[in-house]
Amino acid sequence: MKKIASGIYKMTFGTPEAITPVSVLQPGTRFEAINALKDHPLPFLQGDIGFGPRKGSVLLDIPLEPNEEVYGLGLQLKSFRQSGSKKKLRTNSDPAADLGDSHAPVPFYVSTAGYGVLIDTARYATFFCGGCKRVGSRQDEEGFKSAGTERGHWEVKKGSGNMLVDIPAAEGVDIYIFCGDDMKDAVSRYNLFSGGGALPPMWGLGVLYRADWHANQEDVLKLARQIREDDMPCDIFGLEPGWQTNAYSCTYVWDKCRFPDERALIRDLNEMGFRLNLWEHAYVHPESPIHNELKPYSGDSYVWDGLVPDFTQPQAREAFVGIHQSTIDAGLSGFKLDECDNGDYIGNWGFPDFARFPGGADGEQMHSLMGQLYQQTMLDPFVAANRRTYGQVRASHALAAPYPYVLYSDLYEHKDFVRGMATAAFSGLLWSPEVRQTATREELLRRIGAVIFSPLAVLNCYMIPSPPWKQYDHDKNHAGEWLEDWPQLTEQCRQLLQLRMRLIPYLYAAFGKYKVQGVPPIRPLVLDYPHDREVFDCFDQFMVGDDLLVAPVVYGSGDIRNLYLPEGRWYEWSAGQWIDGGQWITRQVPVDQVPMFIRKGALIPWAAPVSNVEDGGMLELHPVLYGADEGSCSLLCDDSTSYAYQSEGLTFGTINVSGDRTVSADAVISRRYTIGDVTFVKDEA
Structure with a gap:
């Protein structure tokens, strides 16, 4: 085992193959950004992981507690929470069934316990995400539980086994473990290990x-x-x-x-x-x-x-x-x-x-x-x-x-x-x-x-x-x-x-935050609220940045939308009203609207709409402060088109609204933006 950065550990089992994602793609890991983060210990020891050869493959047996929920494994169009599932990760253009075939199968999973694991293999690995319990394992000693049905059926508790990973053709494998404060932190470290998030023009x-x-x-x-x-x-x-x-x-x-x-x-x-x-x-x-x-x-x-x-x-x-x-x-x-x-x-x-x-x-x-x-x-x-x-x-x-x-x-x-x-x-x-x-x-x-x-x-x-x-x-x-x-x-x-x-x-x-911190710009609620079980299966609600929650209506589901608001106070954009979080709500949504909620205290830099973004052109901002007397927001203020940031670093500027409603901004804001008057949306609660 080797610690390679703050909260990131590499373990080697057997003799890994020469052709793997890490060895071939050679990621430009952002060590400085990772090492600025709080360190975390491993969730388990190397000795807790089982490894053994099978005929034509090797098997990893990675600890997984019964109360952990597992997500990830790349682009999965047919399932969201992977706990208890079996996925064979194979690149395929027609993933019509929930078997693991995908345009982008990624041998990386993340747990609600606050860590993620990358299996560094280019093979069609099969992941048994806690649904397979082995004889003689720790989980085996916990026995069965009654399903409580009238017929007296018995069932294994979903997710009661370890994470088993079967890797064909290999004689060994490297794995990388990303340990963070929570799921979002673990995913961010994985992204920074990969080189940081994409920054489009x-x-x-x-x-x-x-x-x-x-x-x-x-x-x-x-x-x-x-x-x-x-x-x-x-x-x-x-x-x-x-x-x-x-x-x-x-x-x-x-x-x-x-x-x-x-x-x-x-x-x-x-x-x-x-x-x-x-x-x-x-x-x-x-x-x-x-x-x-x-x-x-x-x-x-x-x-x-x-x-x-x-x-x-x-x-x-x-x-x-x-x-x-x-x-x-x-x-x-x-x-x-x-x-x-x-x-x-x-x-x-x-x-x-x-x-x-x-x-x-x-x-x-x-x-x-x-x-x-x-x-x-x-x-x-x-x-x-x-x-x-x-x-x-x-x-x-x-x-x-x-x-x-x-x-x-x-x-x-x-x-x-x-x-x-x-x-x-x-x-x-x-x-x-x-x-x-x-x-x-x-x-x-x-x-x-x-x-x-x-x-x-x-x-x-x-x-x-x-x-x-x-x-x-x-x-x-x-x-x-x-x-x-x-x-x-x-x-x-x-x-x-x-x-x-x-x-x-x-x-x-x-996206600037994605580049420098690894935080996905658009993400499901469970990454921000990993301890709220109400969001564990919410695949159709998203945080866009840190302050917007959106809930698109799926075509074919009608115009009645049930959605969940996490803890806190939220401003319903279309209705112009404040709502307490921690509850499910129901809305009838017109065909040309999308339910959108804004976190209390957010300063959103709304722009005047343009037909297209011009190179070097100025955008006109009309900031709105929601439910607070003062606030701020950070904007990326580079040239927006070149790779100069690779040598110079990214420049962020801040817009501030003080208690006396005075608006101020860092000088760099003027590179791309002009700022109009701030609108205040009060929360009378």
Whole structure:
């Protein structure tokens, strides 16, 4: 056992494999930030952990008390609290059942006892989260309990066993234990160990609109102008597969018939306040100019007749970045990195687990690490250009916190999409419940209501030529038949998206805290209230930053929303009233609203909504102080676009409201913000 930082311990069992997340990804651990935190002892000793070889695998037996609740294991769309469950963590594009398959399976779990555990493996490990009790164990001596049913059935208490982790093919493993004051502290240390949270450019927190994949250059510019004419907030304009000469697999060469001048396209979009984002995947078509150069540095199996680059090899990364460099230099803002998970359930399009790669990984290990390595590769040229990027990715794994890529899925169940926002936060992941095709006005508005409080507000309209606020019906949209009352729907969508824009300074500060402290910017209530059992299963309520509680309405659940307010006093934003916490409440929620509550004492720096965030532009703030005579808020005041913070550190400024209602601000606030009068919302209780 080795202590590596304050409250973080490494234990080695047997002979670990050479290909693991830590060894391959080499996280830039923020030791200074971790060591500034309070130290904590281990929750158990190394001798308390059982380790033993099995035929073809090794087994870890990690203590787990019956009263502990377990969360994490990456992006889990079908479950939230993992206590008593069994999960086989396997990267897969179609996690339709609650088995552990995921776009981002992460072998990290966190306990309500205030610690987290990372199993440093790229294997498809199986976690038995307290539901499997072994003969002769401590739990075995505690016996059974009666279920109290009329038939006299007996059952094992849920979660009464240890955490058992079965790791195939390995002969040993390293584990890292993160000990904190509570769950949030443990998760923060894990994120800081990974390198600190992602810090997007401020414009990345605006709205991303993806265009019809059939669109050509003229169509794209026409649609962009329409979005601006509709006064709809949008910062990022995304293209889907049609921009390339071949997309399955990819050439990474612009189709000159559809896009004759990509530099002019980027310039014209930039002049309208849009930043261009391109879809692609990493399987290299035989006609791609880099195909032959990449062949010696690729796996031994094709996907869609394309090479699979081994991004552990610098030659592969250099060639892959090279073919994108001219478009990046022209002003491209980022990428949507698709299909980097695995599709063996839907068409069997992924490379097999028995594939081999030049760097020594087999297909199983590469499936686990492919998403991370792809993100690293495509991040490098933006770092070199000193321009921050923010994009999307369809696979990730351990140590993901520093990467400015937000997960998404081709699945579309809204309840699962909302749950993904909660589960992602436990494992250093970012997730967007993006809006795609909708069948009704209610579905469109409910989905937008969830998206505006996620890490990336995405309207993925790749299947329709015109915006959904004009017509959400697929066939009628293609026929150019607008809704009779499209101006009303447009205004409802505009109001929701403008709410997102009003929160950008607040969200940007929350991401700044994620970078320097590791605290997830959007997180389920259990991370802030780990001792309140009422929130143990609340997967559809979130803290956004430290002072906002939001409870999106899941489409299909009607308009009656039951929600829980934790201890304290909360201001109900839509109703304009104060409510005591520590209770469940019920609200009827109109389709164009999202229940939002503000913590008493909070100073929220509401911004005047803008259509897009300009580089170096000033945002106008209208702070509101809730239920107090004085207060303050902290805002991130860097240049919002470059990587200068890596050498200079991040600069935060404070806005203060004193008891005599005087407003003051640090000088750095004036770099990005002008401050209007403060509004006071009194609590008469």
